[in-house]
Amino acid sequence: MPKPKQRPARKLSPVLHILCEGTKTEPYYLGQYIHEHFPGTKLIRIEKTPKRTPKELVAAAREILRCAPEGDIAWVVYDRESPTKYSDSLHAAARQKAGGKVQIALSNVCFEVWLLLHFQGTCKAHDSCDDLLQRSRLKELIPDYDKANRRRYSEDEINFARQNAKQMNESTKRGANADWTQPHQWNPYTDVYKLLDAIDQFGGTYCTRPP
Numbered sequence: 001m002p003k004p005k006q007r008p009a010r011k012l013s014p015v016l017h018i019l020c021e022g023t024k025t026e027p028y029y030l031g032q033y034i035h036e037h038f039p040g041t042k043l044i045r046i047e048k049t050p051k052r053t054p055k056e057l058v059a060a061a062r063e064i065l066r067c068a069p070e071g072d073i074a075w076v077v078y079d080r081e082s083p084t085k086y087s088d089s090l091h092a093a094a095r096q097k098a099g100g101k102v103q104i105a106l107s108n109v110c111f112e113v114w115l116l117l118h119f120q121g122t123c124k125a126h127d128s129c130d131d132l133l134q135r136s137r138l139k140e141l142i143p144d145y146d147k148a149n150r151r152r153y154s155e156d157e158i159n160f161a162r163q164n165a166k167q168m169n170e171s172t173k174r175g176a177n178a179d180w181t182q183p184h185q186w187n188p189y190t191d192v193y194k195l196l197d198a199i200d201q202f203g204g205t206y207c208t209r210p211p
Helices: 025-037 054-067 088-098 112-116 129-135 155-175 192-206
Strands: 016-020 044-047 073-079 102-108
Touching: 016 025, 016 054, 016 192, 025 044, 025 112, 025 192, 044 192, 054 073, 054 088, 054 102, 073 192, 088 102, 102 112, 102 192, 112 129, 112 155, 155 192
Parallel strands: 016 044, 016 073, 073 102
Antiparallel strands: none
16 A cells, blocks of 8 residues: 655744843834734744843843754844943853854943934933933933833834934944944944844745735
8 A cells, every 4th residue: 555645844934033131112112113014923023031131132042043943033132231230241242152143233322222213313322221311302202201112103213213323323433442343332322223124124035014
């Protein structure tokens, strides 16, 4: 009796995994962005994690990739914070551990600088998130802002933030000490827009866009 034919194994679509340091601000913002651009997708995931330090987040992302099918991608999102909270050596160790396997979206000094860039350009450095909230116009521009804010940002605002971030980063690097070669040494700085670009590229390849 002939053996039944085996069905070919289904090739799984790759997944883009995102791990965030924060439990509210970053997941809310990124979740809204993903929903707006690729509604209903299960291929771009904001993973729940108890990890909070840069090195822990990178290690968790590497573990996800170790157990995932080939082709999956991982990003981690975290803040520089003040040097008294996270030292330069800690940030350097996290980036070294990430290697080429895990991508990093870092904001210096905090994610809120990325939100501010949706409304204005800035080159002002801040010592902490509290310092940014007190000395920037963020709470004026978003009157009800807090960590749990779920404000929806328009496409024009997001593109304005992208443009402002690139200009801010270049300005910061031009004025920085020549020995400073890493994002955690540049203040202000954010490369969250690179994560959004990665989401767009990944989603455009593997996800269904809204009509």
